[in-house]
Amino acid sequence: MRGVCALHRLAASRVLTPSGWRRDAHVVVDADAGTIVAVEPAAGTTPDRVIAPGFVDLQVNGIDDVDCARADGADWDRLDALLLAQGVTTWCPTLVTTALDRYQAPLDRVAAAMARPCTARPTIAGVHLEGPFLGGAPGAHPRQHIVPIDLAWLRALPEHVAMVTLGPEQPLAPDATRLLVERGVLVSVGHTTATHAEVDATFAAGARMATHLFNAMTGLHHRTPGVAGAVLTHADACASLIADGVHVHPQMLALAAAVLGPDRTILVTDAVAWRAGTAGSIGLELRDGAPRLPDGTLSGSALTMDAAVRTCVDAGIDLAHALRAASTVPARVLGLDDRGRIEPGCRADLVALGQDLTVEQVLVAGVEAVG
Numbered sequence: 001m002r003g004v005c006a007l008h009r010l011a012a013s014r015v016l017t018p019s020g021w022r023r024d025a026h027v028v029v030d031a032d033a034g035t036i037v038a039v040e041p042a043a044g045t046t047p048d049r050v051i052a053p054g055f056v057d058l059q060v061n062g063i064d065d066v067d068c069a070r071a072d073g074a075d076w077d078r079l080d081a082l083l084l085a086q087g088v089t090t091w092c093p094t095l096v097t098t099a100l101d102r103y104q105a106p107l108d109r110v111a112a113a114m115a116r117p118c119t120a121r122p123t124i125a126g127v128h129l130e131g132p133f134l135g136g137a138p139g140a141h142p143r144q145h146i147v148p149i150d151l152a153w154l155r156a157l158p159e160h161v162a163m164v165t166l167g168p169e170q171p172l173a174p175d176a177t178r179l180l181v182e183r184g185v186l187v188s189v190g191h192t193t194a195t196h197a198e199v200d201a202t203f204a205a206g207a208r209m210a211t212h213l214f215n216a217m218t219g220l221h222h223r224t225p226g227v228a229g230a231v232l233t234h235a236d237a238c239a240s241l242i243a244d245g246v247h248v249h250p251q252m253l254a255l256a257a258a259v260l261g262p263d264r265t266i267l268v269t270d271a272v273a274w275r276a277g278t279a280g281s282i283g284l285e286l287r288d289g290a291p292r293l294p295d296g297t298l299s300g301s302a303l304t305m306d307a308a309v310r311t312c313v314d315a316g317i318d319l320a321h322a323l324r325a326a327s328t329v330p331a332r333v334l335g336l337d338d339r340g341r342i343e344p345g346c347r348a349d350l351v352a353l354g355q356d357l358t359v360e361q362v363l364v365a366g367v368e369a370v371g
Helices: 075-084 104-114 151-155 173-182 196-204 226-232 250-260 305-314 319-325 328-333
Strands: 007-017 020-030 035-041 050-053 055-060 088-096 127-130 161-166 186-189 238-242 265-268 285-287 290-292 350-353 359-364 367-370
Touching (some): 007 319, 055 127, 055 265, 173 186, 173 196, 186 196, 196 226, 238 250, 305 319
Antiparallel strands (some): 050 350, 350 359
């Protein structure tokens, strides 16, 4: 029988719970079990800060000088530290489009990173394959490696692939979606010029979100709603947004959040190893506020998740909405029911933000990782 649990209390002037803000409260954490025990009223003065669920980033190609496609050994420790500094406690290393026979090595390296001893490090939920089965809006992805869907290749993917972005205009997109969903993989539509009917067919087959809304897809027009319009008006579709002030204008960011609401909005960084100048086999350089190809095409971001939350708030989006988009909604859509909420029994992945919404403290499964 277990002994007396080690309870810790984190105090804040505002704590974001599923039912809304709790003012002047303690989050009580069982550090041994790594779970939240309670949210209780604080007896005295509390620090003027916000406590939210730890952030969940579904799209990280790399950060700073470390590319996820090449990361090995100590590179993963550096990625852990860079993610924790921005409040991310769960994430998906993302592999961009390359030749089919070049995925195995980075997939193996991610598997090795996932097998490391569990300490106060962000959880790798699994790999996000952004490609190679994309559609008519490749963006920075190498066109020569965008190929027709290969169902046998998808069947052979290892279990730690958690998410796949594909183009709905691919003839086998519904079949691929059903195959992946049966395996528990999150399917997202993206890099696409598909028709409204093709998008609907992919959602009907089980796709649940769109990758970086507005970017690398047909946009809104009053006579042609495009992929963006199909996603925004699909009641069950979530959509991710890159809130760096470059990929999406603040007014469009606010419009998307208003239409999607707090249950369908997801924030991603789509961060790349901008200092290293690569995303997989793609060469890039930081210019005019974002990584770009030599011709100016956007190629990921240099964004952090806490900065994405601040950008949303500056655009007029409610703070609770922005924080849920960075935590609760991505956790839910990925099927991680044990996190993304501050309530008893949930995993104690928590981030505390100061008055300026910068990261002050991070807990991973009840263990302090930043603070």
